[in-house]
Amino acid sequence: MNPELLRNIWVELTERRLTLMIVIVACVLLVAISPGQWSSASFTAELLFYAVVVVWGTRCAAQSVVEEISTKTWDSQRLSAIRPWTMVWGKLLGSTMLAWIGGIMCLAVIMISAFRAGGTESLVNQTIYFLTIGLLSQAVALLASIVAVRRRMSHSRFDVFLYQLAGLIAALLVWRVWQTADPTSLFRSWTGGIDPFAVREVWWWGGSFDPGTFYVASLVAFVFWTLLGNYRVMRRELQVQNGPVVWLCFIVFLAGYAGGFDFWRDYVRESSFMIGMRAVQAGMTIAVVTYGMALVEPKEVVAYRWLIERFKRRQFISLLGRFPAWGYAYLTVVILGVIAILMLPWTIAEKANVYGGPMIVLAALGFVLRDCAVFMAMGLGQVGKRSDIAALAILALLYVFLPGMFAQVPGATVAFYPSEHDPSWLNPLIAWTQALLGWFLILRRPDLRLRPQT
């Protein structure tokens, strides 16, 4: 048996806690079922499932590694022979085991109700949805906590809440998207049957899909990637080096997934324009990933000094092996941006609802690189949330406050974010000047200079 799972069973599944969980959940479900109305019983079971598995489960998952650090047992775990994948499963299932016992009891009621209402298909979809939303939210919370551990951040109760919040946000997004496909959803029961984002079919890579099936497949894929993310971060924490291949595969998957949605099929017919728009969609998604990674990845001065040394020594294989994840994501954005620039038409006057022309894409690439420089300038050598908050504050200044202050100045927005302007080359020129200047200043930091060996 997985030793970490066994240890968690010893710690978590005490007789008292187990009895308490079973009795409380059983009482609530029995009260809900007793009138014989399965739909209302299912409603109660769903709410209880979210409370126990998602809300409490994410808390347990977020605490699992952090608690080891505060009790100073993490180093002994890092020094064990437990493999990264075993450690991830041991922590994820072990810490949330009690929550899952309550959750499975709720799921039984949900499954019976789903089968009575919609037969086997509904039963399968609902079961997969509830299992994956629970697993996904907990895995995201665990991932957030291990990333924070990698960044050597402090771990107060508020910090643990932030890691839990990451899981809760993931669950909320999944829940909201799921509601758009369900005519009998909780959301619609609250809004009188109205959902502005309701979908009857999903158009993806030219094909039409049933939303329920598409969402279930997407959920399973994202749970897989989240677990793989946990595994990779755990590997690093256990001192095993990660190559870039898996990360690149994820980026390619995400680009393919995001670029596949045919939002423009009613407006765009030309295949080159369609390719350009797909590249823009994919590029914007990967740009979000770039921002996310630039924010959360450890920005250790020594690691960047090491990269600079590899570059100077022309040891490019070593360099690429430890190149930051945000760097790979940004390079992908550049490739997608170049595709968009080549494929999008230069004149857009007669095109409706188009993101913008190639010059705006070129400017966007510059602004993303500038923003990465902001994250780097604020985060290099810093530990904790302050550097993150400072970087986000500067971005808020650049994207919200300064453009607001200069709103009366015609064309002032070109200095802050991608926007149309005449002449069209001005926006990219300003963006790239800021980006290059930012990176020039970062690379001249004294703490990034190489030290001679004595």
Added chain:
Amino acid sequence: MIEVRNLVYEYPNKRALDGVSLTIEAGSITALVGPNGAGKTTLMRCLAALEMPYSGEVRINGLDTRQSPREIHENLSFLPDFFGLYDSLSVKRCLTFAARSHGLSGKAVDIAVDKAAERVGLTERMKQKAAELSRGLRQRLAIGQAIVHEPNVIMLDEPASGLDPDARRSLSALFLELKASGLTLIVSSHILSELEDYSGSMIIIQDGLVVGGQAVALTENRISYLVELAAPVTGFDGFLEGLPGVTRVTSEGALSQIWLDTPAQRAAIVKAIVGAGHQLCGFSETKRTLEQTYLEETGKKR
């Protein structure tokens, strides 16, 4: 065997280890000493593959810490200065988890747990929770966890801090027992007299470097003899050097210090000195303390 070549470890504003190279033989006990902030703990963490060096190479029994960290972790233990225990678990469960997490399974776990508990003297307390143990017993449990899987290498950072004299003595005995069973031990401590009881060599770390460039053997030349004459005699040094079994001589006035191949030669030496007509006033054994060696070695550097 532990081999370190040009190990460099950097913090953002400081180079903690600056090209450390050393070799530690298998089945030895090595004391790791040096002032606070010298880089001892960083070196231990690099040896334990808990930190990746900036450059250089660390090999534990032929395995590179960069290439095979988990394989190294499987056969190595590191007990840090500030360690933690699973307080809600019993002593038996703590040891069982440690054994299982190092790859033991089935009956081997129970055998290893019982053996480790016996070695650290916790057999009678197997059902007691870790939280209920005193500081000394917690230390023993931590050491028990570190040795339960019988690693090849064990590193201990300040293992005796907070222990009473009796517990320290039994800890020294345990280290010697572990060494006898073939383990390689590296022990870091500020209390040099404590290291003296069991260490065979010493590595002095100062400003991120190994003083003298290598480990200092403590067993060799450790015991010497003081020869005191009634008055200084010219050429007495040469006389002593010519005696069979004498390996080294230093003199100052009427007092000479000699090192012998074996202590059994003492009687013959005394007989030869007296037989040659020298007025021998005293002949006594002297032991160079670890502290003296430490001061001598660090003094050489200065």
